Amino acid sequence: MLVRGLLLPHAWRNLRAAVPTLFSGFRYVSIQAYNAPEEAPRGDPDLIAQITAPRALYPHHIPTNTLQKLLLSAGSAFMSLYDPYRHGTILPDHMNSHHDGSYMIAVLGETTGTLALRSLREKMSQDPEGAQILHERPRICMSNLDIERFRELPDGTFGREYIRFLDVNHVTPDTRMPVKFVDDQELAYVAQRYREVHDLMHTLLGMPTTMLGEVVVKWFEAVQTGLPMCMLGAVFGPLRLSARRNKKVIELVPWAVRSGSNARCVLNIYYEKRWEQTVVSLREEIGILPSPTIKV
DSSP, X not given: OHIIIIXXXXXXXXXXXXXXXSSGGGGGOSHHHHTXXXXXXXXXXXXXXXXXXXXXXXXXXXXXXXXXXXXXXXXXXXXXXXXXXXXXXXXXXXXXXXXXXXXXXXXXXXXXXXXXXXXXXXXXXXXXXXXXXXXXXXXXXXXXXXXXXXXXXXXXXXXXHHHHHHHHHTOOGGGBOOOOSOSSHHHHHHHHHHHHHHHHHHHHHTOOSSHHHHHHHHHHHHHHHOOHHHHHHHHHGGGGSOHHHHHHHHHHHHHHHHXXXXXXXXXXXXXXXXXXXXXXHHHHHHTOOOOOSOOO
């Protein structure tokens, strides 16, 4: 308890404070760098340094070299083991105890998931619906959702159950952190899309945002995506569960693994066009197997 209550939070604060200034190169990377001028007046060292520094590829992008990525990966992996809860999410104030681990799991996914992201992009590009998503790059955010219309949809429809999930768990799609450390615009979108459909997976799998629910969803996503952060959360998440809940994990995880193996790539579903479809029919279309009758 002493280590968990004092040492690890202190280590987290130091690590997160160090992220923006890990090396001097970070000071050149900002939203301003995204629109930096192509040429600078001669004799101005600061502007010349900005131009010669690695360029941001998209808003929020932070270019990093191999050493920086290794350091970020090691630090984020350590903190992710400490708290593998709801990756990539800015949680409400009353849930701040989980915020640190979720931030670092997001960083871990971006610094170690390049091969998996390339594989996911390939799967999307070879699927008609996935290719359309890659081309149009839709975003799941509050400004793009007709929340009131969703609330009026019949019970059992995907849009209605998604809003119910958000209400019950006190989250919104806008709490998803933007991708920062992926050095490719299209791969960054794939990572962002995965992050934004995570709550849709909770809805389709019928899992809450508790630790037990997160572990089950991570096993499903680990099989689906091959992302290291999913595997990490799936394997080490049960260590944070009580013995009673671990018994449920023993029954739910095999179902999640079978469903993940049986289902088509979940990034190839244009969910924005499926709000009025029933959850049952969407599960069947994707290939998610009927869930065990266990109260989560």
